[in-house]
Amino acid sequence: MTTPASSIVLVLVAALIGSFGAIFLKSGANALTKHWTSVAYNWRLAVGIMTYLLSSVLFVKGMSNGELSVLFPMVSVGYICTLLWSHLFFQERVTHVKLAGVGLILVGIVFLGFGNAAH
Amino acid sequence: MSSVTTLPEVRIVDADKRRRAVLIVVGCTLIIAAAQYLIKLGANQLSAQQQHSIHGGTISAQAAIVGIFTNPSIFSGYCLYAVFTVLFVFALRDGELSVLYPLISLGYVWVAIIGVLAFHEPMNPLKLTGIAIIMAGVTVLGRGSTK
Numbered sequence: 001m002t003t004p005a006s007s008i009v010l011v012l013v014a015a016l017i018g019s020f021g022a023i024f025l026k027s028g029a030n031a032l033t034k035h036w037t038s039v040a041y042n043w044r045l046a047v048g049i050m051t052y053l054l055s056s057v058l059f060v061k062g063m064s065n066g067e068l069s070v071l072f073p074m075v076s077v078g079y080i081c082t083l084l085w086s087h088l089f090f091q092e093r094v095t096h097v098k099l100a101g102v103g104l105i106l107v108g109i110v111f112l113g114f115g116n117a118a119h
Numbered sequence: 120m121s122s123v124t125t126l127p128e129v130r131i132v133d134a135d136k137r138r139r140a141v142l143i144v145v146g147c148t149l150i151i152a153a154a155q156y157l158i159k160l161g162a163n164q165l166s167a168q169q170q171h172s173i174h175g176g177t178i179s180a181q182a183a184i185v186g187i188f189t190n191p192s193i194f195s196g197y198c199l200y201a202v203f204t205v206l207f208v209f210a211l212r213d214g215e216l217s218v219l220y221p222l223i224s225l226g227y228v229w230v231a232i233i234g235v236l237a238f239h240e241p242m243n244p245l246k247l248t249g250i251a252i253i254m255a256g257v258t259v260l261g262r263g264s265t266k
Contacts, residue, residue: 101260
């Protein structure tokens with residue numbers, strides 16, 4: 001079984017879109033106050049949720065066709081992007097601890113991807 | 120972080136909020152796992168129903184959308200996703216995106232464990248290693264960022 005390029009592109013795009021969704025959710029969350037209008041008129045939250053939904057649809061579509069060992073680890077591209085975006089947009093610091101944590105998670109996901117594909 | 124002018128109390132409150140945000144997201148991953156379990160359960164039921172029809176076990180896109188609203192398992196699964204979103208946004212208010220977003224990968228760990236326990240998928244050394252490394256990464260990320 002080989003993995004079609006279309007599936008790889010779909011999963012990568014889904015991961016990228018998902019990381020954008022996270023930015024909108026974060027900036028929407030930052031705008032939250034005790035007042036209900038901060039939820040009702042929060043377009044960033046709405047965009048974040050829509051982006052997330054779109055991302056999961058593309059993700060399922062991409063994953064349905066191809067090797068799990070190849071496609072599953074590509075999810076982690078989203079984590080690297082998010083690390084970058086949160087530094088660019090929210091001035092969060094990229095520390096050694098964060099890099100180590102995300103690095104371990106990436107390695108773990110690669111193992112899990114191969115393990116899932118083994119049966 | 121270690122600015123001289125920052126009052127110690129302020130730092131403690133900040134660290135408490137961040138720790139709470141991390142704990143909320145860890146809880147969120149359990150909700151995701153439960154949601155995926157329910158959706159898988161419902162999808163299996165749908166596919167068993169379809170077995171007797173002309174489609175022979177494969178679920179069409181149309182049947183999947185109808186299933187979201189008519190199958191109680193699938194419906195409650197998606198409701199849990201809504202709960203997850205609300206809690207995640209709450210956590211994001213107090214925590215860093217660069218910490219909280221990768222923590223969601225803990226969901227893969229629970230899903231793999233549920234797959235073995237509930238759906239009798241085989242466990243293998245690769246999966247076990249992956250689970251252990253992801254848990255280590257989540258621990259490093261979650262603990263290191265709240266100090």
